[in-house]
Amino acid sequence: MQKQLLRWFDRHARKLPWRSQAARRDPYRVWVSEIMLQQTQVATVIPYYRRWLRRFPNLRALAGAKPAAVLKAWEGLGYYSRARNLHAAAREVVQCHGGRLPATRDDLLGLPGIGRYTVGAILSLAFDQQEPLVDGNVARVLARLFGIRQNVKSGAGQARLWKLAGALVPAKRPGAFNESLMELGAIVCSPQNPRCDACPLNRFCVALRRGWTEQLPNTGKRPKSRAVRQRALLIWRDGRVLVRRRPAGGLLGGFWEFPGDELSAVRHDAGRRVAVVRHGVMNDRLTVEAFDCPWRGGEPSAKDKGIRWRWATPSDLKRLTFTGAHRKIIRSLSDSRSARSRTTNLESRITADT
Numbered sequence: 551m552q553k554q555l556l557r558w559f560d561r562h563a564r565k566l567p568w569r570s571q572a573a574r575r576d577p578y579r580v581w582v583s584e585i586m587l588q589q590t591q592v593a594t595v596i597p598y599y600r601r602w603l604r605r606f607p608n609l610r611a612l613a614g615a616k617p618a619a620v621l622k623a624w625e626g627l628g629y630y631s632r633a634r635n636l637h638a639a640a641r642e643v644v645q646c647h648g649g650r651l652p653a654t655r656d657d658l659l660g661l662p663g664i665g666r667y668t669v670g671a672i673l674s675l676a677f678d679q680q681e682p683l684v685d686g687n688v689a690r691v692l693a694r695l696f697g698i699r700q701n702v703k704s705g706a707g708q709a710r711l712w713k714l715a716g717a718l719v720p721a722k723r724p725g726a727f728n729e730s731l732m733e734l735g736a737i738v739c740s741p742q743n744p745r746c747d748a749c750p751l752n753r754f755c756v757a758l759r760r761g762w763t764e765q766l767p768n769t770g771k772r773p774k775s776r777a778v779r780q781r782a783l784l785i786w787r788d789g790r791v792l793v794r795r796r797p798a799g800g801l802l803g804g805f806w807e808f809p810g811d812e813l814s815a816v817r818h819d820a821g822r823r824v825a826v827v828r829h830g831v832m833n834d835r836l837t838v839e840a841f842d843c844p845w846r847g848g849e850p851s852a853k854d855k856g857i858r859w860r861w862a863t864p865s866d867l868k869r870l871t872f873t874g875a876h877r878k879i880i881r882s883l884s885d886s887r888s889a890r891s892r893t894t895n896l897e898s899r900i901t902a903d904t
């Protein structure tokens with residue numbers, strides 16, 4: 551997996567000013583770019599990064615600058631504590647570490663504004679040490695890749711991600727590997743609509759295989775629920791009803807259901823409404839109306855890859871595994887049938903009594 555990712559990174563990574571050979575060998579430049587990129591878009595950071603390096607080309611220049619000049623160079627980038635911490639840390643490095651950023655985790659963690667992520671970035675990118683890092687992009691990629699359903703922001707979720715990242719980072723090119731995970735999250739494994747077809751790791755990805763890409767990562771937030779209306783057509787032909795199996799891999803892959811309005815090859819009556827069911831699925835509040843539609847001709851098209859069709863008998867309906875909403879339709883129909891037969895029995899008894 552590491553090989554595929556690095557190969558992809560070598561071919562597809564964006565060319566960015568902090569990714570030049572010279573910048574990658576300079577711990578100061580790695581540090582500045584990583585701090586600037588926190589909570590800020592790449593396109594916004596680029597001109598700031600260039601201006602900053604012209605103004606403070608090395609750590610000593612930054613340490614010797616006046617606070618007002620540092621804030622001025624940061625003006626408009628937001629989260630100003632980042633600039634103040636950079637400045638304070640530069641001064642501390644000059645005073646306590648001879649003007650060179652230290653290359654150990656503990657020394658780095660002792661500097662203002664440097665946390666676990668920045669330590670991983672500096673040690674792996676600038677010092678070629680086999681250290682992991684986890685940011686939002688890496689958390690998303692790992693959660694999807696390994697099908698982690700835990701809240702990635704919880705203590706336990708974070709611990710799991712850091713452990714995984716630590717197990718994955720290779721001894722050779724650790725910095726490039728860390729960057730390739732972040733780059734994959736930024737340009738392929740995006741929060742919405744990840745481009746799984748272009749992903750070098752798609753064959754290892756649990757979320758893709760199980761149809762979870764939209765639900766992961768779990769960030770603990772409950773997204774707003776949507777109200778969705780659907781129609782289910784019960785197309786009857788000689789005592790059998792048309793059903794289909796959803797393609798494997800997608801949402802509810804492998805479950806059976808009744809078709810909706812999209813059937814073009816099968817002719818049927820408009821039908822009358824026989825049931826309305828409500829069902830919650832993921833984030834949707836579904837209302838499904840079922841219609842009895844006698845068949846008039848045609849067969850379902852096998853064009854949609856992965857979909858299986860079948861004219862199901864009543865005992866098939868009991869045996870096959872249906873989606874929750876469509877199972878409710880089957881139950882509602884059999885309940886109303888038995889209610890009808892109870893009523894009929896009662897009526898016939900009443901008639902007999904009178």
Ligand code: SF4
Nearest residue numbers: 739744746749752755
């Ligand atoms: S296959 Fe898709 S979901 Fe999985 S890691 Fe790649 S882009 Fe992300």
